[in-house]
Amino acid sequence: MSTRWDEVVIGGGHNGLVCAAYLARAGRKVLVLEQRDVLGGAAVSEEVFPGFTFSVASYVVSLFRPRIIQELELTKYGYHVIPMDCAFQPLHDDHGIARWEDPERTRIEMSRYSSHDAENYPKFKKTMTRLGRVAAQIIDRPAPTGVNPQSLRTLIDLFRTVRGVEKHEFQQLVRLLALSAVDFLDTWFESDILKAPLAASGIIGTFQGVRSPGTAYVLLHHYMGEIDGAFRSWGFARGGTGSVSAACARAAEAHGAIIRTNCQVDKVLVSNNRATGVVLSDGDVINARRIVSNLDPRRTLMGLVGESHLPENVVASLARFKFRGSSGKVNLALNGLPDFTCRPGIGDHLRGDIAIAPNVDYLERAFDEAKYGSFSSRPFINIVIPSLTDPTVAPPGKHVMSCFVQYAPYELTEGPESWESQREAFGNTVLDTLEEFAPGLRSHIEHMQVLTPLDLERKFGLTEGNIFHGELSLNQLLFQRPAWGMARYQTPIRNLWMCGSGTHPGGGVMGASGELAAKTLLRKKI
Numbered sequence: 001m002s003t004r005w006d007e008v009v010i011g012g013g014h015n016g017l018v019c020a021a022y023l024a025r026a027g028r029k030v031l032v033l034e035q036r037d038v039l040g041g042a043a044v045s046e047e048v049f050p051g052f053t054f055s056v057a058s059y060v061v062s063l064f065r066p067r068i069i070q071e072l073e074l075t076k077y078g079y080h081v082i083p084m085d086c087a088f089q090p091l092h093d094d095h096g097i098a099r100w101e102d103p104e105r106t107r108i109e110m111s112r113y114s115s116h117d118a119e120n121y122p123k124f125k126k127t128m129t130r131l132g133r134v135a136a137q138i139i140d141r142p143a144p145t146g147v148n149p150q151s152l153r154t155l156i157d158l159f160r161t162v163r164g165v166e167k168h169e170f171q172q173l174v175r176l177l178a179l180s181a182v183d184f185l186d187t188w189f190e191s192d193i194l195k196a197p198l199a200a201s202g203i204i205g206t207f208q209g210v211r212s213p214g215t216a217y218v219l220l221h222h223y224m225g226e227i228d229g230a231f232r233s234w235g236f237a238r239g240g241t242g243s244v245s246a247a248c249a250r251a252a253e254a255h256g257a258i259i260r261t262n263c264q265v266d267k268v269l270v271s272n273n274r275a276t277g278v279v280l281s282d283g284d285v286i287n288a289r290r291i292v293s294n295l296d297p298r299r300t301l302m303g304l305v306g307e308s309h310l311p312e313n314v315v316a317s318l319a320r321f322k323f324r325g326s327s328g329k330v331n332l333a334l335n336g337l338p339d340f341t342c343r344p345g346i347g348d349h350l351r352g353d354i355a356i357a358p359n360v361d362y363l364e365r366a367f368d369e370a371k372y373g374s375f376s377s378r379p380f381i382n383i384v385i386p387s388l389t390d391p392t393v394a395p396p397g398k399h400v401m402s403c404f405v406q407y408a409p410y411e412l413t414e415g416p417e418s419w420e421s422q423r424e425a426f427g428n429t430v431l432d433t434l435e436e437f438a439p440g441l442r443s444h445i446e447h448m449q450v451l452t453p454l455d456l457e458r459k460f461g462l463t464e465g466n467i468f469h470g471e472l473s474l475n476q477l478l479f480q481r482p483a484w485g486m487a488r489y490q491t492p493i494r495n496l497w498m499c500g501s502g503t504h505p506g507g508g509v510m511g512a513s514g515e516l517a518a519k520t521l522l523r524k525k526i
Contacts, residue, residue, distance in 0.1 A: 004287055005031045007521075008278055010265045010304070011294030011461075011500065013041025017248035017259075018514030019292055019499040021072050024255035026522050031286065032249075032257060033278070035264035035461075038242070039249050041294070042460045042467065043509045045240025049447040051395040052333040055241040057451070057460060057467070059329075059384055059402040060084075060353065062234040063224060063510035064244065065140065077250035078243055081235040082389050086352030088343075089197045090437045096342040097194065098349045114191040124188045131173050132223035139224060139505035142516050143478040143487040176216045177474065180209075182360055184216035196363060197355040200380055203406060205467045205507060207324035209367035210360060214474050221472060221508070234353065236386040240393055244509060268293075268304040268496060275496035278304075290495045292517065295461060296469040296502040297321060297482035305493055314492050317483035321476065321502075325453035325465025326370060328408035330430045332401040333394070333447035337385065338438035351388050356381040356433060366407055373413030375426050378433055380406045398446070405430055410453035410464040419454040426452060468507025469500050478504060489517040497521055 009020045012034030024030045038044055042057035061081050069079060090096045097113070099106045103122055110118035175184055181202030185195045201222040202215035209215075237243045249259055264281040268291055277287035293300040298318050307315055337346055357363055357380050366376035382404040387394040394400050408426060412418050419426075427450035434441050453465025462469070470476055479487040481504045488504075489497050499517035501507040 003029070003031075004289070005029050006288065007031070007290045007292055008033060008286055008288040009292045009294060009499070010268075010278065010300075011041065012036075012039040012245075012249070012259060012261065013294050013500070014043045014245045014248055014509055014511055015499050015501060015514035015517075016041070016292070016294030017245055017252055018068060018072070018511040019294070019518040020257045020259075021248055021252035021255060022515060022518035023292075023522070024252055024257035025072070026518075030252070030257040031288070032252065032259040033263040033265055033280070033286075034259070034261045037261050039259065039261065040242045040245030042456070042462060043241045043245045044460075045242025045393075048331065048449050049333050051398070052400050052447065053240050053393040054331040054400055054449065055237070055386065055402060056331065056449070057329060057456065058241045058509050059386075059404065060234050061237050061241060061244060061509055062222075063508040065510055065512050065515065067140065068511045068515050072248070072251040074247040074251060077247040077254070078239075079247040080238040080243070082238060083235040084352035084384075084389075086349055087197065088349040088352060088354045089193075089357060090340045090342050090354065091193065091358055092342070092436070094342055096340065096349075097197075098343075110194060113193055114189070117189045117191050117194050120188055127169055127172055128220065128223045130169055131176065131220060134173065135220055136224050138478070139510070139512050142489075142520055143481070143504040176220050178213065179216045180211045180213050181215040181219045182210045183213075184219070192360045193358070196357040196359050199360060200355055200357045200363060200382070203363070203367070203380070204382075204404075205327060206471055206473065207322075207326040207370070207407075207409065208473075210363045212367075217474060217477075218472050221506070236384070236389055238390050238392065240386070241509065248511070265304060268300075268493070270305060270309050270493055270496075273309070273492075274494040275305075290497060290521065292497045292499050292521070294498075294500045294514070296323075296463050296500055297486070297498060298323075298463055298502075299461060300496075300498055300500075301491060301493075305491075305496070309493060311492055314483065314486075321482050322471045322473065323410075323464035323466040324471060325410035325456065325462065325467070326408065327404060327406045327465070327467060328375070328426060328453060329449075329451040329456075330403040330405060330427055331449040331451075332403065332445055334399045334401055334444045335397070335446055336444035337388075337399060338401070338434070338441050338444070340438045342437070350385055352384070354383040354385075356383070356437060370407035370409045373409060373411060375408045375412075375422070375429065376406070377429060379408070379430065381430060381433060383434075403430055403434070408453055408465075410457070410466075416454050416457075416464075419452040423450050423452050423455075426450060469502035470507075472506050477506065481506060489513075489520050
């Protein structure tokens, strides 16, 4: 006799695993189905080359919600994030700028370019941290969607939080919702060199430029992170980002959830507008009281359910939901460290993130090329070398280097399939750009993995290569993520739920979509 599951979770990414853990913790009989042989989705660690463990896609951690860590006791299951102490911006013919956790060291670095900006930066950080706490009130609750008790409670709590914000900070919050990253930063700083790496936070995973309206909010999104109580802290997960997913999986299993890998779901069974189970690629049928999909909204509804089962307005909404992947990834296995001309030698400046973003115009020109269907010839690159902090990810004396690259538009002029013939050129462009700042890097490369947006789609199921399951634009947030009527994780198909980053509050390794979907499903007060 086949098992009748309470919930089947489609997709073993971190949100699906968090959702499964909460459901199992509540006593539900839960089955997680993952099509790959490894868990984590895009938050995965893989030994791509012998001895070298890459955080293949997602590569740093900050946004993961502290409440989830506590409630699921994830530290007991291996969750361990090592904070980064530095953000380094190499420059041509100059010493570059390093922003440290130590305010005085940062002030000295910045004052070489602008004493005004050096004095303003602590005020900026303080304001953004406070606004990040306000924004966290939004991402830690289901989106308000109408006049109902839970939505009203969310709005009341949000009002109380905003009421405690000072007037000038409230004005900043309004600006963040409307302005471009550069326009917002112009109100704080005068140096384009200093503004560039800050503005870059506003374009991560979006098909917009640093001067595009709305990108200031994405910048704020990156100030919601918290590690051990410190806001705006970013860090490396020990063992790679996949260790976060592994901890979530262990927590789910500890509460009784069953996890199966190499199980591809081809179809959600629907009868009388009710989801009743799933069909696997081998033809097996698994029945369940409820289906929870960790796939993005388009793959869930248009792919697994099918247009014939959906209302016309839902089909139209899904067609309007924008993905527009704009980034790629290059992972390097090294036998030596990069030596930046502007700041030679091995120092603490290599232990955090390194941003190839010399100035604002450099970033905007990179976007200009992408708008017309080409990857950037001189892209923005965000680099980390986690092996300096966590030696477990590389052999002794060797290193892994992760390069997040933007812009790499999914829709090339010749079409997405042309990425197959342009992958090598894309990888070489990244190396050429890096060599401008760190000559000789190529001589240290033992292995290289290049992931284009098409690869991200094929390998991880990220539609159009979008790392957030859909753009984080203002018209795709809160009650509009993914569409009106579906922001609270339920779909038009009864007993079919969603828990992925295409739902509120959006992308990043935060686990909030999985947690909130499970708690909403369980009708638990939040």
